[in-house]
Amino acid sequence: MARKPARTGAAAAVAIGAIVIAVPGLLAGGEAARTQACPEPCTWERTFGGAREDKAYAVAPLADGGVLVAGNSRSFAMRYDAWIVRLDPAGEPVWERSFGGRDTDQVYGLVATGDGGALAVGHTRSSGAGESDVWLIRLDGDGTLVWEQTLGTRGNDRARTAAPAPDGGFFVGGFQAGSGPGDRDAWLLRVDADGEPVWERRFGGPGDDGVFHVAALPDGGAAMTGHARTGGGRGFDLWVARLAADGTVAWERWFDRSRFDAGTAVVPLPDGGLAVAGVSERDDADKRLDIWILGLDADGTERWQRLLGGDGNDGAWGAVAADGGLLIGAATESWGAGSTDAWILRLDGAGAVLWERLYGGALWDRPTAVTAIAGGFVVAGYTTTSGAGFEDYWLLRLDAEGRL
Secondary structure, three states, X not given: OOOOOEEOOOOOOOOOOXXXXXXOOOOHHHOOOOOOOOOOOOOEEEEEOOOOEEEEEEEEEXXXXXXXXXXXXXXXXXXXXXXXXXXXXXXXXXXEEEXXXXXXXXXXXXXXXXXXXXXXXXXXXXXXXXXXXXXXXXXXXXOOEEXXXXXXXXXXXXXXXEEEOOOXXXXXXXXXXXXXXXXXXXXXXXXXXXXXXXXXXXXOOOOEOEEEEEEEOOOOOEEEEEEEOOOOOOOEEEEEEEEOOOOOEEEEEEEOOOOEEEEEEEEEOOOOOEEEEEEEEOOOOOOOEEEEEEEEOOOOOEEEEEEEOOOOOEEEEEEEXXXXXXXXXXXXXXXXXXXXXXXXXXXXXXXXXXXXEEEOOOOEEEEEEEEEEOOEEEEEEEEOOOOOOOXXXXXXXXXXXXXX
């Protein structure tokens, strides 16, 4: 990109110093605190965490104007535990919960449910059948555990993403190792509202294949994206697939422009097409990454593509629909105040950049997920510039123009 993005925003922090936090008004028995209103335009920046690593990987909007954020924490245990926080519209914590056992347990995907609760998905090494198993955690609106489920083989099985299914169940995507033809195979499961498997599909060949993101489609099916070594390209290809509600594969597509290409977010478009955001390795001596964005027709045919980036590593790690176009949450080393900053881009329906913003400080600040919310957007990730510890949850609520 020829011009330097505009820099916006300053750091603000709220640190949670213990895994059982004391929030003013938080009642005994897990009842939620009274939520605070947020005057329009409602924008804020928050950090949450303890003395060690706390990384947010998923964010989902709630009907009351607040959000749920999920990720992983080492501030309160020697190994990673899953950590889920509910925030009110003003960005103040309503409740938080941690989940895990004696070993490493992590979540990366999140779906808000109609009762104000959530499904979080990831992997566990504390229980299950193998080295690591897909781990599903279902919470109610107060953050109380409704059920948890582990699914997998004797190998290394992990979930990275989830989306709602039309029957109240969920699509869960990730990878499975040890039972298919490759080192890792892309894996999509459909589970019912109780976490019981309805069907599963594996994709891949002798190489390394995986699902990074799945999205629900209006027809009850799902679209997913990730990477594959089975498309006949030079290395890893950006891979996209579309499935019907019963798991029937409508189509798969592979897109190859370098030795390493991967899709990290797929977004349904109003006309039935898809937008896919991800990364592509630069064909130069440094092998740095650029943002790669594709617009596809409903049958997977390419409409357009855009390559965005500067002299450093730049990658898209979240995307959401925005008025017929896209909002992209990217990490950039090319511009900004620190080693890595958040680069927020608004694109129109043909992939042209309408505006862009930079957020971050002197150190390392990384976005991992974005979601649309009334009046704007919420960006989640983690920061080393501000907060209580080495890495903290980092949340930005932006207005419709991306301003803080």
